Amino acid sequence: MGKHKNLVIVKAVIEQGLSVSQTARKYGISRQWVYTLLHRYQQHGPEALTTGSRTPTRHPHRTPGAVRERILALRSQLHTDGADAGAETIAWHLRNEGHHAPSKATIHRILRAAGLVTDEPRKRPKSSLRRFAASLPNETWQADITYWRLRTGMRVEILDFLDDHSRYLLSLQAHLPCTGATVVSTMHELIGIYGPPASTLTDNGLVFTSRLASRPGARNGFEILLATEGIQQKNGSPGHPQTQGKIERFHQTLKRWLAAQQPATSLGQLQDQLDEFRQWYNHHRPHRGIGRRTPSQAYTALPKATPETTPPGSYRTRIDTIDPYGKVTIRYAGKLRHLGIGRAYAGTDVLLLIDQNHVSTSSTETGEIIAEHRIDPDRDYQPRYNPE
Structure with missing residues (x-):
């Protein structure tokens, strides 16, 4: 019902002298609506007769403006830092700052309304995925080598060791190049710091295993070190990188973060960035795969497995x-x-x-x-x- 007809209804009562009941019958409306229009007209004049939304003028559950602004600021800050910037991560940061975090859906709606959400193709549902994770810290360490380029264009090899259970980043080092001796010395150093793990999981690179070498025979240095420490060595099947899925996914996070930094001009500068990243990743970044805890929290929450022990009563x-x-x-x-x-x-x-x-x-x-x-x-x- 438009403003013009509402004004006619009001005039019928005020100027023509019809009663509220007569006006309601004449125009086929309720008496309550006639009273409502009369009240609006008397309080605010003809402009108030435009039929408005019936949405409540007060929204007691609406997200406070300060929280909405912080959500948008966090989204921008996390993107700039090269960090995860989804609704769950934003909620984690809000709680850590002492705010009452809205639901994931509410945060997503706020981001979408601000034009900060890009629709993606429908993904495989999480319920269809089969997740395999070690039961205790130090039960399995994953290791791998990835690559990055300095500003000069020089390609650098990055060796990383990741605890499978907690995602704790044990080591992250840049090398030119990463040799078998480098892997052995790094593993020996980590054993001295964290104790020997029960097992390791790597791909079939020659720095990790000689089993697929053109002339297989004697074990390499890494294999000998593991055997000496009683550590079980596990290798993924050739051509099946999903076996090392956690560390492959970790590389995506690492490279997104590095891409957000000023390009390193030397190996030493890149190592400084890797050290900064490791501190942030282990102690300040909530991880979805471990219940939105930090890897440091997950690594220190349980006793450590060793080559002589496995999870109590499990294996x-x-x-x-x-x-x-x-x-x-x-x-x-x-x-x-x-x-x-x-x-x-x-x-x-x-x-x-x-x-x-x-x-x-x-x-x-x-x-x-x-x-x-x-x-x-x-x-x-x-x-x-x-x-x-």
């Missing part, structure tokens, strides 16, 4: 040799179970890690995981488990 292990038919046996629920590995592995010495009904089988020579099984208690023969 048992045994050494075996795959028989000529490609099988090994374990005892589960009081009965022997035959695990199918494959005839191609006949005669291979293997280590079996048994966690409840899950069995992971790896070569004792190379550390590569060659089969996984989910034990079905109603069966004797257990086929290989394919997580796909």
Whole structure:
């Protein structure tokens, strides 16, 4: 109903002398609406007769202006710093500053209203992902080498070690180049600081393993150091970088942060930036994968695993040799179970890690995981488990 008709209704009462009931019947409206229009006219004049929104004029749950401004400022600051700037991260920073953080959806709406959200293609739902993480700090260290360029264009190799359970960044060093001796000395230094881990997980680079060398034979320095310390060595399957998914994702965070800094002109300047990044990453950046804690908080929250210990009551292990038919046996629920590995592995010495009904089988020579099984208690023969 427009302003003109509302004015006619008011004039019918004021100038024509119709009663409120007569006016309501004449124009097919409620008596309450007639009273409302009369009140508006008497208080604010004809301009008040425009039908407005019925939305309440007061919003007790609306995000305070100061918090909205801080949300936008944090978004800008985090982007400038090369850090994660999503709604969950912004909420974490708000809480740390003593603000009452709105919900993730509310923060997202505020960012969208300010034109700070870019729509992305629909992603795979998180519920469809299978996450594998160590149960304790020092249960598995992941290591890898990535690359960065100085302002001069020179390519630098960056060696990093990451604790799988807590995402704690144990070491981050720039080298020209990173050699096998560098990896050994870094690992030896880390063992002196944090103690030896129960296992390591790397790709098949020659600085980590010689098992895929053109002339395989004697183990390299890193393999000898691990064997001396009793540390289990695990290597991802060739061409399957998802095995080292955590450290690959870490490299994205590192490079986004480096890209936001002034380009380093020397190896020493780049190392200074890496040291600053490590401090921020470990102690000031909330990590989604560990419940929005910092890696430092997660690393210090639980006792550390060692080569001689595994999570209490979680694992048992045994050494075996795959028989000529490609099988090994374990005892589960009081009965022997035959695990199918494959005839191609006949005669291979293997280590079996048994966690409840899950069995992971790896070569004792190379550390590569060659089969996984989910034990079905109603069966004797257990086929290989394919997580796909």
